[in-house]
Amino acid sequence: MLTGTKLRAFRKSLLAWFRQFQRDLPWRRDRDAYRVWLSEIMLQQTRVAAVIPYYERFLEHFPTVSALAEAPTEEVLRFWSGLGYYSRARNLQRAAQQIVAKHAGEFPEDQENALALPGIGAYTAAAILSIAFDQGHAVLDGNVARVLARLFAIRGDLREPARWQRLQRSADELLERKAPGDWNQAMMELGATICTPRAPQCLLCPVAKHCAARKQGIQEEIPEKRKKRTPVSVTLAAAVFVNPQGDTVLLPPPRTGSEKVGADHVPTLVSKMWHFPTIAVTGDPRTELERHLKSECALDKKRSSSGMLSLVALGRVRHSVTYRQITICAFRIPVAKLPLLDGAKAVALNELASVPISNLTRKIGRAALA
DSSP states (O other), X not given: OOOHHHHHHHHHXXXXXXXXXXXXXXXXXXOOHHHHHHHHHHTTTSOHHHHHHHHHHHHHHOOSHHHHHHSOHHHHHHHHTTSOOTHHHHHHHHHHHHHHHHHTTSOOSSHHHHHTSTTOOHHHHHHHHXXXXXXXXOOOOHHHHHHHHHHTTOOSOTTSHHHHHHHHHHHHHHOOTTXXXXXXXXXXXXXXXXXXXXXXXXXXXXXXXXXXXXXXXXXXXXXXXXXXXXXXXXXXXXXXXXXXXXXXXXXXXXXXXXXXXXXXXXXXXXXXXXXXXXXXXXXXXXXXXXXXXXXXXXXXXXXXXXXXXXXXXXXXXXXEETTEEEEEEEXXXXXXXXXXXXXXXXXXXXXXXXXXXXXXXXXXXXXXXX
């Protein structure tokens, strides 16, 4: 552990580097708790470059906690559409509603109430409270854990509970309590831009002289790679009905029951968003989809103008959701009149973005337009 003079030198070097070289990111331009909170939620499992345009567009439409709390959930999901992990958006709005109801529209400044909000865990609470309110909470995320592991030459799976607790203690001891917000951002920035997973740029690191892994020449061996979950292949068949006006039909967000769901569970794969009629298949996609449309959707009497239900193959669309490798066999089905499916809505095929849809549905729509 760094102590005394070495610890003071470490803190001084890292903060000086951060204040000179930090990236100009829109959520760093003020310390408003709502903006800090929004950025932290959006940045979970998502690259900074991908987040920036979503963050700016979302903030434009929902500039305050109250605006977010009062907005229709479908509208919130529409402006989140494309970022993925849609439970983040749902939790974000639920938390906003709780903040309005219990905290007069202000993000709570104490850790207990912050952690009670939907979607807020230990890392997110520490980040918001330190950056927005300058409170002395040390953050620990993947970037910070990697920096600490190399700094102290810690081997093994960093996510192993005992080891993660050790890393949290190290983060707490290093924290510069005179500037906790800047300190936490500096640690995260170091991991994101210099102390990267592969090929860390040690020659540019402001604290390289303190790094035990570099002294031992093992900086690229730490952290050890985690075992990835075995990929699961899933095949879906999707129906894109199109009438002469270029409209299509989308089904409403499916409800997931409490039962255990499998890798091919369609509500999970479409992110509980508006979607084309879609089923998981194990045999011939065309045959199984046509059978489904005739039986489940009662389309046996809803034929096209030619009197036949014509399925035009659109080619295969590839998509992935966590460990699932998805192949979508999409079919364009020209009809004189769109079928009246339960809860469905008609949308112009070239205006799918007007409703909240997942990237999977967006890819199918592009294939149909092409």
